[in-house]
Amino acid sequence: MGTMEIVDFQPDHADAFKALNVAWISHFFALEPKDLEVLNDPMGKILSPGGHILMAVEGEEAIGCVALMAMKDGGFEVAKMAVTDAFKRRGVGRDLMAACVERARQAGVPRLYLETNSSLAPALALYRRFGFQPVEPAEPSPYARADVMMELRL
Numbered sequence: 001m002g003t004m005e006i007v008d009f010q011p012d013h014a015d016a017f018k019a020l021n022v023a024w025i026s027h028f029f030a031l032e033p034k035d036l037e038v039l040n041d042p043m044g045k046i047l048s049p050g051g052h053i054l055m056a057v058e059g060e061e062a063i064g065c066v067a068l069m070a071m072k073d074g075g076f077e078v079a080k081m082a083v084t085d086a087f088k089r090r091g092v093g094r095d096l097m098a099a100c101v102e103r104a105r106q107a108g109v110p111r112l113y114l115e116t117n118s119s120l121a122p123a124l125a126l127y128r129r130f131g132f133q134p135v136e137p138a139e140p141s142p143y144a145r146a147d148v149m150m151e152l153r154l
Contacts, residue, residue, distance in 0.1 A: 009053030016062035115146035
């Protein structure tokens with residue numbers, strides 16, 4: 001087994017970024033138009049507006065990902081977080097979230113925000129461990145599956 005590392009998204013990660021997210025979303029929910037809009041154009045929808053995508057890689061294999069999408073209020077939305085099934089329960093999600101918090105602090109943003117689903121117990125537990133608290137959304141979510149909104153003040 002190689003060493004897992006968190007790296008910044010490169011254009012050749014686009015297919016893996018999409019595949020990782022399509023796999024988990026379609027397993028638990030239905031892919032929605034907003035998913036495809038973002039997954040089909042990560043450069044235009046995430047990076048160009050000032051966001052970041054972090055990839056968890058082991059050797060040449062992308063095993064996880066997470067996006068930080070720039071928000072109107074100056075914060076980042078944590079989105080499109082996925083870990084391939086073979087690497088679940090190995091701390092990859094924790095390492096991705098730690099990298100998100102560190103990147104947000106480096107960028108000086110006031111908060112991290114996320115939308116998730118109440119059925120995703122492992123994800124909710126991870127977010128709580130990092131200090132995320134439930135909040136009321138400023139505006140309705142574009143995702144039908146999003147029924148839990150959380151933030152971490154930095």
